[in-house]
Amino acid sequence: MSSLPTLDEVLADAVVVSLPMRVRFRGITTREAMLVRGPAGWGEFAPFPEYADDEASHWLQSAIEAAWIGPPPTLRDRVAVNATVPAVDAAQVPALLGRYPGARTAKVKVAERGQNLADDVARVNAVRAHIPCVRVDANGGWTVDEAVTALHALTADGPLEYAEQPCASVPELVEVRRRVPAVRVAADESIRRADDPLKVVRAGGADIAVVKVAPLGGMRRLLALADELSEYGVPVVVSSALDTAVGIAAGVAAAAALPDLHFACGLGTGGLFESDVAEPREPVDGALGVASVTPDPARVADLAATPERARWWIERVRRCHGLLEQRDPQLFV
Structure with a gap:
């Protein structure tokens, strides 16, 4: 397939689900998504509700690629994944890490609103007691001065593999790298939500790029960006949205x-949901195997969103599909 499927084709077998979460993550306790089915399998359209249609249309392009074209050829059959630790109390850390058997790396959320640096340090140190390789993610929540203070505090008892998006803007990331050279900086939002994903790298604001399939417009778009980033010596970490x-x-x-x-x-973020659209795939020895996923009809029925929310998602797809038609109907040539 080289051209965009029609809106009717995209919506023909679409279902909208609402997944309950074990803990609050990104400020939400349920995750809504639309699943679409095409000749190559299933795709997922799940831009966060606050995203404008232009940004959300990239997520629809990704869903269409997965369902109408399928994945690119793979070079390995297993992918190592990190444990993901939301901004929970340090006492909850051991139970959370139990969902990631064999994980050798953990990503810890920090800079959560309503919490302080002492909470972050306690959480990171609680993780270190079980997994020595720790990376932190601030989601752009610090100023430069806050980031510098926090990174010194968070490395007092051990190193960090990297700090993901410590500040929101590219100039701030450049300054954090200058002032805290011992901690690598990874860019996430500065790449996936930027008109020019390479801007942060050209400016010297990132040692590592965190890339996500859906916001970039699909698996092949991610691979193309990773190839460009490699020319700057910047490796990528593929992450979940x-x-x-x-x-x-x-x-x-x-x-x-x-x-x-x-x-x-x-x-490895599947463990954040109480229930998912297919049988959960737990990491084995810290890695996930490459495999297609077909939603389980019974699970999908149990997780079905309300009719009102389903209509909201259908209208959103309608608008995003129109944007894709205007942008380039030959999206996948």
């Missing part, structure tokens, strides 16, 4: 197709 099992499968497939994969990927 809080995906259902369908979206995780696309992320694993993209990671498995990369020529080089130096870091554990942030694709």
Whole structure:
């Protein structure tokens, strides 16, 4: 397939689900998504509700790629994944890590609103008691001065593999790298939500790029960006956008197709859901295998969103599909 499927084709077998979460993550306790089915399998359309249609249309392009074209050829059959630790109390850390058997790396959320640096340090140190390789993710929540103070505090008892998006803007990331050279900086939002994903790298604001399939427009778009980043000597970490099992499968497939994969990927987020659209795939020895995912009809029925929310998602797809038609109907040539 080289052309965009029609709106009717996209919506023909679409279902909208609402997944309950074990803990609050990114400020939400349920994750809504639309699943679409095409000749190559299933795709996922799940841009966060606050995203405008232009940004959300990239997520629809990704869903269409997965369902109408399928994954690219892979180079490995397993992908190492990190444990993901939300901004929970340190006492909850051991139970959370139990969902990631064999994980050798953990990503810890920090800079949560309503919490303080002492909470972050306690959480990171609680993780270190079980997993020595720790990376932190601030989601752009610090100023430069706050980031500098926090990174010194968070490395007082051990190193960090990297700090993901410590500040929101590219100039701030450049300054953090200058002032805290001992901690590598990874860019996430500065890449996936930027008109020019390479801007942060050209400016010297990132040692590592965190890339996600859906926001970039699909698996092949991710691979193309990773190839460009490699020319700057910047490796990538493939991560989840809080995906259902369908979206995780696309992320694993993209990671498995990369020529080089130096870091554990942030694709082990399925454990954050109380229930998923398919049987949960727990990491084995810290890695996920490459495999297609078909939603389980009984699970999908149990997780079905309300009719009102389903209509909201259908209208959103309608608008995003129109944007894709205007942008380039030959999206996948």
